[in-house]
Amino acid sequence: MKLPLKIFIINNMYLGMVRQWQELFHGKRYSAVDYHDNPDFALLAQAFGATGLRVEHPDDVEPALQKAKGITDGPVVIDFIVDEEENVFPMVPAGKGLGDVIRGLS
Structure with a gap:
């Protein structure tokens, strides 16, 4: 089936929220997040017949x-590459x- 789904990946090359917790609460002692x-x-989306875009x-x-x-x-997959240390x-x-x-770092 060719459903017109739009899939957005916010990609900082880490397990983003886990990395953020390790940064904020564990002194940047990163483990298993890279x-x-x-x-x-x-490209993976294209290999499966979807449209793949990288931003x-x-x-x-x-x-x-x-x-x-x-x-x-x-379907369309958009891979948004963001800064590695961007927090949510x-x-x-x-x-x-x-x-x-x-609410944020001040």
Whole structure:
């Protein structure tokens, strides 16, 4: 079946959230989070008959989204390459409640 799915990968070459926790709560003692040997997900998508796009620069985001929007006869995978140490906020630390949310580093 050729479903017109759009799949977005936010790719920092790490297990992103696990790396972030190890950075913020464990003194940057990284363990088992480096995924620099991952395949090229855009090429992998193409190997399975989907459209694969790779975005490495901010200026290429909008054109890739427009191209994906125009593809309606099958799935599209967009592999967005982001900075390795980019963090995701807000986040709730382990064992904490919503009142303890971290909104960012200051």
